[in-house]
Amino acid sequence: MKLGHLFFFLLLSSIISAQTSKFSVEAGYPIPVGDNFLENYTGIANLNLKYRIKNLEVVNIGLSLNANMLQLNDTGYFPAYDETLSFKTNLFIIQPKVFTEINLKKINKLHPSVGLGYSFFLANAKFDSPEISNLNTNESGFNLSLGLSYDIISKLYVFANYDYNILTKLEPIAPKSSYNSRPTLMQFGMGLRF
Numbered sequence: 001m002k003l004g005h006l007f008f009f010l011l012l013s014s015i016i017s018a019q020t021s022k023f024s025v026e027a028g029y030p031i032p033v034g035d036n037f038l039e040n041y042t043g044i045a046n047l048n049l050k051y052r053i054k055n056l057e058v059v060n061i062g063l064s065l066n067a068n069m070l071q072l073n074d075t076g077y078f079p080a081y082d083e084t085l086s087f088k089t090n091l092f093i094i095q096p097k098v099f100t101e102i103n104l105k106k107i108n109k110l111h112p113s114v115g116l117g118y119s120f121f122l123a124n125a126k127f128d129s130p131e132i133s134n135l136n137t138n139e140s141g142f143n144l145s146l147g148l149s150y151d152i153i154s155k156l157y158v159f160a161n162y163d164y165n166i167l168t169k170l171e172p173i174a175p176k177s178s179y180n181s182r183p184t185l186m187q188f189g190m191g192l193r194f
Contacts, residue, residue, distance in 0.1 A: 021194060022055075022194070023052075024193045024194065025194075026046070026047070026190070027045070027048075027190060027191075028048070028161075028188050029046060029187065029188055030043035030046045030070060031043050031188070032070065032183070035179065036178070036179050037183060038070065038185060041071060041091060042071050043070050044071050045068070045069045046068050046189060047066070048065070048187075048191075049064060050063070050099070050191075051063050052101070059100050059102055059103065060100070060101040061099075061100055062099055063099070064095075064099050065094075066093075066095040066117075066145075068092070069093075070090075071089065071090055072089040074086070074087060081132065083129070087125050087127045088126050089123055089125040090123070091121065091123045092120075092121075093119055093121055093122075094120040095118065095145075095163070097118075097145060098115065098117065099114065099116075100113060101149075108151075109150055110150055110151075111151075113145075113148070113149070114146060115145035115146075115147065117143045117145070118141070118142060119140060119143040119163075119165045119167070120139075121138070121165075122137075123137045123138075123139075124136050137171050140167065141167035141168040142168065143164070143166075144164045144165075147159060154193075155193045156190065156192055157191050158189070159189060159190070160186065162186055163184060164182070164184050165183045167183065
């Protein structure tokens, strides 16, 4: 019980603190959008760490590291094994970015942002057959992120992000189509500034 009180006190102190925030942590939910291979996945979790390098009057410039986890459970026919197999795929999307956050004077609780970075799509598929080994894939490419956050109180906020990816490094078996190389994602959640 005392540990809970200590945690609550520290959280309250960081929210009330009048210092300029440099760090923030966001937790949310990723939702695949658009006509691309992510439409088959279900979002599990989103975590984003941000560090503001420079807090200016009009904009904040910083670095972020964003991680998404998505999952796919499916059954399909695999000609190589001449078998119908069930499989579960965990997809991790890791995105280091540079971002710019705009400070609006008239609506000071609203913060639009733009981010540029690189995305790593790391997938691991596990099959229900013990004879078939796990399949790991690694694809990557550039990322453009558009975001909007709204301050609930000085340090606590809600956010929405849209991620557009251009994958330039695809697996050799993946067709070079926009369906496979232009995945898009929305993220919704809450953040805390420190």
